[in-house]
Amino acid sequence: MTPDVSTRISATDASPLQATAGESSRPAVKCPARRVLVVDDEPLVRWAVAETLNGHGYDVFEAGDAASARQLFSGSRTPPDLVLLDLLLPDSSDLGVLQFIRDASPTTAVILMTACGSPQVLADAARLGVRVLDKPFEMDALIPILEAELSVY
Numbered sequence: 001m002t003p004d005v006s007t008r009i010s011a012t013d014a015s016p017l018q019a020t021a022g023e024s025s026r027p028a029v030k031c032p033a034r035r036v037l038v039v040d041d042e043p044l045v046r047w048a049v050a051e052t053l054n055g056h057g058y059d060v061f062e063a064g065d066a067a068s069a070r071q072l073f074s075g076s077r078t079p080p081d082l083v084l085l086d087l088l089l090p091d092s093s094d095l096g097v098l099q100f101i102r103d104a105s106p107t108t109a110v111i112l113m114t115a116c117g118s119p120q121v122l123a124d125a126a127r128l129g130v131r132v133l134d135k136p137f138e139m140d141a142l143i144p145i146l147e148a149e150l151s152v153y
Helices: 043-055 066-075 096-104 119-127 139-152
Strands: 035-039 059-063 082-086 109-114 131-134
Touching: 035 043, 035 066, 043 059, 043 139, 059 066, 066 082, 066 096, 082 096, 082 139, 096 109, 109 119, 109 139, 119 131, 131 139
Parallel strands: 035 059, 035 082, 082 109, 109 131
Antiparallel strands: none
């Protein structure tokens, strides 16, 4: 199911998920880790995102360019649950990788990360059913954003 709304979000839009008073504490059910592919050409960004996600129990894979992302995505028997995709990569500056992911696995959630989202990019991202996350963003805001996106799929 592809959401029919595309949202441009910034880290300030996200609020931490909070438990409400009166929630019963139940034993945690062990679920398989959600798989996330992080595609960004900046090693420091990949590292920070991977550390943040690993710390919250996600299984993280990294790619530094479009070719590596396509190879990781295609080579996996199980596609990732979510892809954090930088718009501008050394070998791609359009939505080609996003279109590849949508064609290969329409149910994989995608969040497009960019510091330069033009109105056309936003419109194209909306057509492909993805959210756009403005860079730079706070790592503390990333988990609620991912959880919200994963809950749609």
